[in-house]
Amino acid sequence: xxxxxxxxxxxxxxxxxxxxxxxxxxxxxxxxxxxxxxxxxxxxxxxxxxxxxxxxxxxxxxxxxxxxxxxxxxxxxxxxxxxxxxxxxxxxxxxxxxxxxxxxxxxxxxxxxxxxxxxxxxxxxxxxxxxxxxxxxxxxxxxxxxxxxxxxxxxxxxxxxxxxxxxxxxxxxxxxxxxxxxxxxxxxxxxxxxxxxxxxxxxxxxxxxxxxxxxxxxxxxxxxxxxxxxxxxxxxxxxxxxxxxxxxxxxxxxxxxxxxxxxxxxxxxxxxxxxxxxxxxxxxxxxxxxxxxxxxxxxxxxxxxxxxxxxxxxxxxxxxxxxxxxxxxxxxxxxxxxxxxxxxxxxxxxxxxxxxxxxxxxxxxxxxxxxxxxxxxxxxxxxxxxxxxxxxxxxxxxxxxxxxxxxxxxxxxxxxxxxxxxxxxxxxxxxxxxxxxxxxxxxxxxxxxxxxxxxxxxxxxxxxxxxxxxxxxxxxxxxxxxxxxxxxxxxxxxxxxxxxxxxxxxxxxxxxxxxxxxxxxxxxxxxxxxxxxxxxxxxxxxxxxxxxxxxxxxxxxxxxxxxxxxx
Amino acid sequence: xxxxxxxxxxxxxxxxxxxxxxxxxxxxxxxxxxxxxxxxxxxxxxxxxxxxxxxxxxxxxxxxxxxxxxxxxxxxxxxxxxxxxxxxxxxxxxxxxxxxxxxxxxxxxxxxxxxxxxxxxxxxxxxxxxxxxxxxxxxxxxxxxxxxxxxxxxxxxxxxxxxxxxxxxxxxxxxxxxxxxxxxxxxxxxxxxxxxxxxxxxxxxxxxxxxxxxxxxxxxxxxxxxxxxxxxxxxxxxxxxxxxxxxxxxxxxxxxxxxxxxxxxxxxxxxxxxxxxxxxxxxxxxxxxxxxxxxxxxxxxxxxxxxxxxxxxxxxxxxxxxxxxxxxxxxxxxxxxxxxxxxxxxxxxxxxxxxxxxxxxxxxxxxxxxxxxxxxxxxxxxxxxxxxxxxxxxxxxxxxxxxxxxxxxxxxxxxxxxxxxxxxxxxxxxx
Numbered sequence: 002x003x004x005x006x007x008x009x010x011x012x013x014x015x016x017x018x019x020x021x022x023x024x025x026x027x028x029x030x031x032x033x034x035x036x037x038x039x040x041x042x043x044x045x046x047x048x049x050x051x052x053x054x055x056x057x058x059x060x061x062x063x064x065x066x067x068x069x070x071x072x073x074x075x076x077x078x079x080x081x082x083x084x085x086x087x088x089x090x091x092x093x094x095x096x097x098x099x100x101x102x103x104x105x106x107x108x109x110x111x112x113x114x115x116x117x118x119x120x121x122x123x124x125x126x127x128x129x130x131x132x133x134x135x136x137x138x139x140x141x142x143x144x145x146x147x148x149x150x151x152x153x154x155x156x157x158x159x160x161x162x163x164x165x166x167x168x169x170x171x172x173x174x175x176x177x178x179x180x181x182x183x184x185x186x187x188x189x190x191x192x193x194x195x196x197x198x199x200x201x202x203x204x205x206x207x208x209x210x211x212x213x214x215x216x217x218x219x220x221x222x223x224x225x226x227x228x229x230x231x232x233x234x235x236x237x238x239x240x241x242x243x244x245x246x247x248x249x250x251x252x253x254x255x256x257x258x259x260x261x262x263x264x265x266x267x268x269x270x271x272x273x274x275x276x277x278x279x280x281x282x283x284x285x286x287x288x289x290x291x292x293x294x295x296x297x298x299x300x301x302x303x304x305x306x307x308x309x310x311x312x313x314x315x316x317x318x319x320x321x322x323x324x325x326x327x328x329x330x331x332x333x334x335x336x337x338x339x340x341x342x343x344x345x346x347x348x349x350x351x352x353x354x355x356x357x358x359x360x361x362x363x364x365x366x367x368x369x370x371x372x373x374x375x376x377x378x379x380x381x382x383x384x385x386x387x388x389x390x391x392x393x394x395x396x397x398x399x400x401x402x403x404x405x406x407x408x409x410x411x412x413x414x415x416x417x418x419x420x421x422x423x424x425x426x427x428x429x430x431x432x433x434x435x436x437x438x439x440x441x442x443x444x445x446x447x448x449x450x451x452x453x454x455x456x457x458x459x460x461x462x463x464x465x466x467x468x469x470x471x472x473x474x475x476x477x478x479x480x481x482x483x484x485x486x487x488x489x490x491x492x493x494x495x496x497x498x499x500x501x502x503x504x505x506x507x508x509x510x511x512x513x514x515x516x517x518x519x520x521x522x523x524x525x526x527x528x529x530x531x532x533x534x535x536x537x538x539x540x541x542x543x544x545x546x547x548x549x550x551x552x553x554x555x556x557x558x559x560x561x562x563x564x565x566x567x568x
Numbered sequence: 569x570x571x572x573x574x575x576x577x578x579x580x581x582x583x584x585x586x587x588x589x590x591x592x593x594x595x596x597x598x599x600x601x602x603x604x605x606x607x608x609x610x611x612x613x614x615x616x617x618x619x620x621x622x623x624x625x626x627x628x629x630x631x632x633x634x635x636x637x638x639x640x641x642x643x644x645x646x647x648x649x650x651x652x653x654x655x656x657x658x659x660x661x662x663x664x665x666x667x668x669x670x671x672x673x674x675x676x677x678x679x680x681x682x683x684x685x686x687x688x689x690x691x692x693x694x695x696x697x698x699x700x701x702x703x704x705x706x707x708x709x710x711x712x713x714x715x716x717x718x719x720x721x722x723x724x725x726x727x728x729x730x731x732x733x734x735x736x737x738x739x740x741x742x743x744x745x746x747x748x749x750x751x752x753x754x755x756x757x758x759x760x761x762x763x764x765x766x767x768x769x770x771x772x773x774x775x776x777x778x779x780x781x782x783x784x785x786x787x788x789x790x791x792x793x794x795x796x797x798x799x800x801x802x803x804x805x806x807x808x809x810x811x812x813x814x815x816x817x818x819x820x821x822x823x824x825x826x827x828x829x830x831x832x833x834x835x836x837x838x839x840x841x842x843x844x845x846x847x848x849x850x851x852x853x854x855x856x857x858x859x860x861x862x863x864x865x866x867x868x869x870x871x872x873x874x875x876x877x878x879x880x881x882x883x884x885x886x887x888x889x890x891x892x893x894x895x896x897x898x899x900x901x902x903x904x905x906x907x908x909x910x911x912x913x914x915x916x917x918x919x920x921x922x923x924x925x926x927x928x929x930x931x932x933x934x935x936x937x938x939x940x941x942x943x944x945x946x947x948x949x950x951x952x953x954x955x956x957x958x959x960x961x962x963x964x965x966x967x968x969x970x971x972x973x974x975x976x977x978x979x980x981x982x983x984x985x986x987x988x989x990x991x992x993x994x995x996x997x998x999x
Contacts, residue, residue: 151997152992152995300977302977309997312997327662334663336661336662336688336719336720337720338660338691338720338721339659339661339662340660372996376996388721412997413997416996416997417996417997425936427909427911427938427962428911428936428938429887429911435912438915466836489834491833491834491865491866491887491888492779492832494865494887494888495830495832495863496721496753496779498863498887514826514861514907515883515906515934516885516907516934516936517907517934517935517960517962518934518960
């Protein structure tokens, strides 16, 4: 009796390189591809309109591509744990397939579903294809702990076998005799909803700068590689070593005003949703390199974008508190300020620093910002200027940023705020100078903050320093039409460097005067050099409250202290 | 007085083992057969004290609930010499605060035991005021060290000045043997410094007062003149004067160990005074081993008064963009330089400047470069010249520009070779 299969889409929203999907159709009688719209999308319901739209476009694309194979996508409202038992019965399911989700929340959810499936006599097949490697193998190779430095991570993966080749896309041939029963009212019951149906007001919503879907992703990757070939061709004429260098995904060398804008070859949101297989990308890069460099072995830096993503997935997979400061063994306890007003100014692009506000405007409007722009705004919010917790910034990115998934977003925020991963904290991105050096003319600012268009390049990054005449000519008085700067950067950075130094010196027990030596260095296995360094604890034996990882206590006081007090 | 009586609880096995070891070292030898029936409430107080000193406060508190004897031990003066008051409000901080009842207890029973005290406050004025209230009550207190630390925004500056000053004065007047004082970012003023000096001039060794806007150069000069034991001083540049340096180098004065100076620009185009080379020379003559730590937070065009003559700076941090030209001057005029950290420079390579620094700053052992550019060849040359004395080398990956000699992948081997250890540049996530 040929099985009836369900393939459960979560990420991995594609038909190419989808080994779990292939397992669903292999020798099956029927297959139904489902997607659940449940409130736990990406671990929270904090999702903005751009992200919803991107997702819906991905689902539409999947549905369209499945139609070409005489199949359809089944979009189901509700939570998997509640709905699956009914579906197993109704559709007489004996096989359930899905792509492995390495995130702690995902693993928990999947364990529960596996149990349900077992009870219903349903075979469960899970395949790894959202990451290049089996992350558990990396952790095993590192003695049971995820590597906490990128260099250590690179060393480990260079010892592993290369990633598995992408598998063939789903096709008529692969489908074979497998069919999808589609009812007349499929559209009503299981169709992809629209943004309006989800409750969004779409009047005046500009077209998506980043259109979702596998089809778009596959077009983009070809464009992306073409661009790399052109660049390498250019340099072949000049200098051999530069040619090697240019193929590397080192974005900084190409950094100019244009890099800040959304690129038609940008791939990060597609990787996040799984519209583009990371393994496909990996192998296409490898092929390209070999073509240009005639069969030599590609350096790891070629895959930078993919490996960073892999690094954060690995760091997060066994740590359910990866996105928190409290109770997170790899996160330094920093006394961040709670300041909802200041946070709102940052999130809503009203800081009074055009560079920061333009970036946050682009983020809200389009859903993507360049990685250096991310560094700038993350530094400004946390250790640079506002001294607000990285968790707050992470939540804002989660809402607005198309490629921010749980592991990568939390990990990057910890990195950029110097809360983990043994980062040096001395380099502070100046909210005026950094932007000015990247885009001296200020075109980026003018594009996203039209109110400042009238300012000359000289003053557009610090318009509060412009003489009144210039402000009047620009028809924009600072403090009236555009906010004054919300902090005094020199003073804020002086204070914050001092704070960071105090914290790190306490952690590393360093008593010297050096700024660099305050940060403990790692030993070979990237697990922390000094025996006593453990970012989640502060020193014992001190009369200090915040020693205890009482992360689950709601009280602002250590509850046991109440026992002292009878007098 | 409501009291909860708790049964004798048998302490955990490891504690027992510890006590057994202690017992065998104590002058009284107890026969082995008696150990298991030993009455825990009769453990000598000195032993209890010794054990309690290993326990964090919370565990000690639990122990104090076991019996009257242990409760007495808990309140022994020796255990209350050090305390860190943490004052946080839920609206402004994620951290927990010291329980108000505990604070009351300490003031009531232990204020005259306290010697090493610090206050950590969050950014709310309420917390800073609470700190001042506690300080005002420490009238029986003879402190040796006092630290007022703001963990986020400087909330002590929001407290009414008179309230702060009177609280601080209580400490100054009662202590008389204050040796270490950290009052950065507070509204301390010249008159209160006079009170400090009047009562503690013999004992003051460390004074940290960066960003105290109400103090004048005359105020700090008074401290230097009278407190001849001062070894560590931290202040802002506007308080620095030739007279101050000369006072610190006078014969009566001990050798200075650390001088930390923050140079902060309030407004663009601010003008800074200069310090004479002869004043610095006097400092070096008097305290040949002293460390001069300077943190600069200036606009690029405000560096005019600096680095035109030799200056004995050992640790230099540029917190904002600093020009190529200034870094060139650093190479020429800072022979004692041990650590150089540059946040940002710009888009012109610092090749020559780095080589010059390697040549002239023969003590340099730590360098950090943020948003700068250096060609790979020059960088390798720099590392070669410095050799193994470079124990800290923190270079952002984007700083290094590959050239005809080295690519990025090759450079880390070259550098590692010259350093004698595996080295990589610092990375930032790109995804």
